[in-house]
Amino acid sequence: MTLLDFARGPALETALAIFAFGVLWRLAALLFLPWPRERSVPRRSAPAILVGAAQSFVRHFWPRQPYLAATLFATLNSYVFHVGLAVVVFGMEQHILFLRSLFGVSWPNLPGAFITLAAILTLASLGAALVRRLTHPVLRLISTFDDYLSWLMTFLPVLSGLVAVNHLWLSYERLLALHILSVAAFLIWFPFGKLMHAFLVFLTRSETGIFYSRRGSVI
Amino acid sequence: MNGTTNAATGGTIDVKAAVRTFLAHTEEHLVSYLEGCVHCGACAEACHFHQVSGDPRHTPAYKLFPLAKAIRAQKFPLSLIAPRLTAEDLREWEELLFDTCTLCGRCTTICPMGIDIASIVGIARQAFVKAGLGPADLLAAADNSRDLGSPLGVTAEKLRERIEWLADEYEVDIHLDKPQADVLLTVSSIEMMKYPTSLVAIARILNYAGTDWTLSSKGYEATNFGYLAGKTDVARLMIARIVAAAEAVGAKTVIIPECGHAYGALRWSGANLIGRPLPFAVLHISEYLAELKRKGKLRLKPFDEPVTYHDPCQISRRGGASGEARFLLEDFAKDFREMTPSGDVNWCCGGGGGVQAIGRAAALRHKVFKIKMDQVEKTGAKMMLSSCSNCRLTLDESRLHWKWEGGLGSLVEVIADHLIEDGAPAGRDAPAAGSTAPRAS
Incomplete structure (x- = not known):
C-alpha cells in the first residue's frame, strides 16, 4: 500500500467516521443536557421564538456601528478566511468530485486560477490571524492550545492543497497524499476543539436571540 | 480538606463546593456558550472596564476561564488530561468576576458567536460564594x-x-x-x-x-x-x-x-x-x-433644558424597555439629545451588577465614568437623566470624584416636577399632587 493509498483509504475513511461520530456525539452531549425552564412572561411585543433566534443569528454576522472601527480588521480578515476556505473546499473540481462520491450531489466548479487566488488569500488571512493572536495583548492572554492547534489543522490542508495543485517540491502523488492526510487530521480534530464553532454558532446565536428578544431587546 | 485558605478573609476556599456549583449549572445554553467561545477577543472592545484599564485580564471571555476549566476537567475523555480547578484560580478570578463585571451584557452585542457572558458570570459568582469567596461588602448587603x-x-x-x-x-x-x-x-x-x-x-x-x-x-x-x-x-x-x-x-x-x-x-x-x-x-x-x-393620564408641562438619557443596562439592553423612557421624553423634553451610543448598546455606568457596593472597585468605577462624561459633553446636554438609582448613585459619586459640573437627574422626579396641576384630576378620584394634607396611610 502506497502512502497515497493509505491516505485515500483507511486514513480518510477513519477520519470521516471520527468527524461524523464526533460531531454527533458532541452535539448530542450538549442537546441532552438539562434545558432551563423559562417561567417569565415574554414582553407583549416580543417576536415568535424562531423569529427572535433568526434575527439574532443574522445580526451577529456584522458588528454594530459602535464597534465597527475597533473590529473592522478582524471582521474583514475573518470573512476573507471563511469565504476563501468555502470557495476552495466547495468550488474546486477535485473537491466536488470527492463530495459527489460521498453524497451523490455535485455542482459546477470554479476556474482553477480563481481557486488558487482564494487559497492564497485564505492562507494570508490565516497568517494575519496568527500574527494578531501572537501580538495582541488580549488575544495572547486568552489563547489556548486549542486555538493554535485548530489554526494549524486549518492552515495545513490549504497550504498542502495549494502546493499539490502547483506540483511544487515533491512528486504529485506524495503531495496529494500529504494533503489528504492533513485533511484527515483536520477532520479528526474538528469535533474536539474550537472548530466545532461551525456548528455551535447556530446554538449560541439563536439561544441568545431567544433570551433577549422575549424581553424586547434587540441584541 | 477541600480547599486552601482565603488570604483576604482567613476562611477556607472550598474548591470542591465551587466545582459542584458550576456543574450543577451545566445546562445546555451555558455549556454551548462556554464551548462556543472562539477566543477572538472582540468582547474586550465592548467592556467598559477593559476600555478604561487596558488590562487584558478584564476581557469578558477571560472571566469565564474558571468555569470552562471546571467543566473540561469532568468531561471524558478530556478529564483524563485536563488540569483541575485550583484555589489559586478562584482567588485570582474573584476580583474579575465581582469587581470588573457589571453584568451589563454589552459584550454580548459584539460577540460574533452571540455568547451571553453576563449570564455565565452570574452563575460563576454563585460558585465563588459557595467556595467562601466574594467581596465582603457585597455579601454583607445580601445578608442585610x-x-x-x-x-x-x-x-x-x-x-x-x-x-x-x-x-x-x-x-x-x-x-x-x-x-x-x-x-x-x-x-x-x-x-x-x-x-x-x-x-x-x-x-x-x-x-x-x-x-x-x-x-x-x-x-x-x-x-x-x-x-x-x-x-x-x-x-x-x-x-x-x-x-x-x-x-x-x-x-x-x-x-x-x-x-x-x-x-x-x-x-x-x-x-x-x-x-x-x-x-x-x-x-x-x-x-x-x-x-x-x-392612557392620557400624564399631562406634563414642557421640559426645556437640554437633556440626555442614560440607559440603565438592566432596563434597556437586558430589560427590553429602552423605548419606554424615550416615549416618556417624547414631546416633553423639548431639547432631548441622544448620546452615542445609546439604547441597547449604551455604555454602562460602571456600578451595576453589585459593583457599586464593592468599595475596593471604586477607583476603576470612577475611570469608567469618564466614558459617560465624554458622551454627555459631546451632546452639550446640561443634564443626564436616568431611571436607575444605582446608576444615579454611581454617577453621582464619580461626578464628585472628578468634580464634574454636569447635572444628573431622575426621570421620574423630572416628570413629577412637570405635572400639570390645574385642579382637574388626570385620572379617577385623584387629588392634584401635593394638594392634600400630609398623610401616610
Missing part, C-alpha cells in the same frame, strides 16, 4: 437584605418612619399597608436613604393618575443583592417577600422603582427563582409611566 429586609438596613419600622417623614415634609400621600390595592409599589433602599425624593415623585404621579396603590411592609425592598452576590437563597427570599405582599393585597401589578437590577431580578428572573409564574404583572416605573401617558 435577608436579616433586616434591606441591604442598607431599612427595616419595616424604618420604612414606616421614613414614609411618615416624607409624607409630612413633602405633603404627599404615601400609602403603606392598605389592605387591598391594584398596584403594589416597591422601593429601592438606595432611594430611601439617598434619594428619598424619588419615592415622593412616584407617589405624586400615582396619586395624580388616580392609581389604587400601596407599599407593603411585608415586601417592600425591590433591590436584590442576593441576585447580585450569587446568593440564590437570598435572591429567592427577596422575590418571595414581594410575591407574598402582592398576593396579600391582591395586586395585579407590581411596580419596580428606579432600579435596574431590581427590575431584571423580579421581571425576568423572579418566576424562575420561585419556580412558578408570578401572579401579577411586573413593570418598571418608566414602563408604568409610559402606560399612563398612553
Whole structure:
C-alpha cells in the first residue's frame, strides 16, 4: 500500500467516521443536557421564538456601528478566511468530485486560477490571524492550545492543497497524499476543539436571540 | 480538606463546593456558550472596564476561564488530561468576576458567536460564594437584605418612619399597608436613604393618575443583592417577600422603582427563582409611566433644558424597555439629545451588577465614568437623566470624584416636577399632587 493509498483509504475513511461520530456525539452531549425552564412572561411585543433566534443569528454576522472601527480588521480578515476556505473546499473540481462520491450531489466548479487566488488569500488571512493572536495583548492572554492547534489543522490542508495543485517540491502523488492526510487530521480534530464553532454558532446565536428578544431587546 | 485558605478573609476556599456549583449549572445554553467561545477577543472592545484599564485580564471571555476549566476537567475523555480547578484560580478570578463585571451584557452585542457572558458570570459568582469567596461588602448587603429586609438596613419600622417623614415634609400621600390595592409599589433602599425624593415623585404621579396603590411592609425592598452576590437563597427570599405582599393585597401589578437590577431580578428572573409564574404583572416605573401617558393620564408641562438619557443596562439592553423612557421624553423634553451610543448598546455606568457596593472597585468605577462624561459633553446636554438609582448613585459619586459640573437627574422626579396641576384630576378620584394634607396611610 502506497502512502497515497493509505491516505485515500483507511486514513480518510477513519477520519470521516471520527468527524461524523464526533460531531454527533458532541452535539448530542450538549442537546441532552438539562434545558432551563423559562417561567417569565415574554414582553407583549416580543417576536415568535424562531423569529427572535433568526434575527439574532443574522445580526451577529456584522458588528454594530459602535464597534465597527475597533473590529473592522478582524471582521474583514475573518470573512476573507471563511469565504476563501468555502470557495476552495466547495468550488474546486477535485473537491466536488470527492463530495459527489460521498453524497451523490455535485455542482459546477470554479476556474482553477480563481481557486488558487482564494487559497492564497485564505492562507494570508490565516497568517494575519496568527500574527494578531501572537501580538495582541488580549488575544495572547486568552489563547489556548486549542486555538493554535485548530489554526494549524486549518492552515495545513490549504497550504498542502495549494502546493499539490502547483506540483511544487515533491512528486504529485506524495503531495496529494500529504494533503489528504492533513485533511484527515483536520477532520479528526474538528469535533474536539474550537472548530466545532461551525456548528455551535447556530446554538449560541439563536439561544441568545431567544433570551433577549422575549424581553424586547434587540441584541 | 477541600480547599486552601482565603488570604483576604482567613476562611477556607472550598474548591470542591465551587466545582459542584458550576456543574450543577451545566445546562445546555451555558455549556454551548462556554464551548462556543472562539477566543477572538472582540468582547474586550465592548467592556467598559477593559476600555478604561487596558488590562487584558478584564476581557469578558477571560472571566469565564474558571468555569470552562471546571467543566473540561469532568468531561471524558478530556478529564483524563485536563488540569483541575485550583484555589489559586478562584482567588485570582474573584476580583474579575465581582469587581470588573457589571453584568451589563454589552459584550454580548459584539460577540460574533452571540455568547451571553453576563449570564455565565452570574452563575460563576454563585460558585465563588459557595467556595467562601466574594467581596465582603457585597455579601454583607445580601445578608442585610435577608436579616433586616434591606441591604442598607431599612427595616419595616424604618420604612414606616421614613414614609411618615416624607409624607409630612413633602405633603404627599404615601400609602403603606392598605389592605387591598391594584398596584403594589416597591422601593429601592438606595432611594430611601439617598434619594428619598424619588419615592415622593412616584407617589405624586400615582396619586395624580388616580392609581389604587400601596407599599407593603411585608415586601417592600425591590433591590436584590442576593441576585447580585450569587446568593440564590437570598435572591429567592427577596422575590418571595414581594410575591407574598402582592398576593396579600391582591395586586395585579407590581411596580419596580428606579432600579435596574431590581427590575431584571423580579421581571425576568423572579418566576424562575420561585419556580412558578408570578401572579401579577411586573413593570418598571418608566414602563408604568409610559402606560399612563398612553392612557392620557400624564399631562406634563414642557421640559426645556437640554437633556440626555442614560440607559440603565438592566432596563434597556437586558430589560427590553429602552423605548419606554424615550416615549416618556417624547414631546416633553423639548431639547432631548441622544448620546452615542445609546439604547441597547449604551455604555454602562460602571456600578451595576453589585459593583457599586464593592468599595475596593471604586477607583476603576470612577475611570469608567469618564466614558459617560465624554458622551454627555459631546451632546452639550446640561443634564443626564436616568431611571436607575444605582446608576444615579454611581454617577453621582464619580461626578464628585472628578468634580464634574454636569447635572444628573431622575426621570421620574423630572416628570413629577412637570405635572400639570390645574385642579382637574388626570385620572379617577385623584387629588392634584401635593394638594392634600400630609398623610401616610
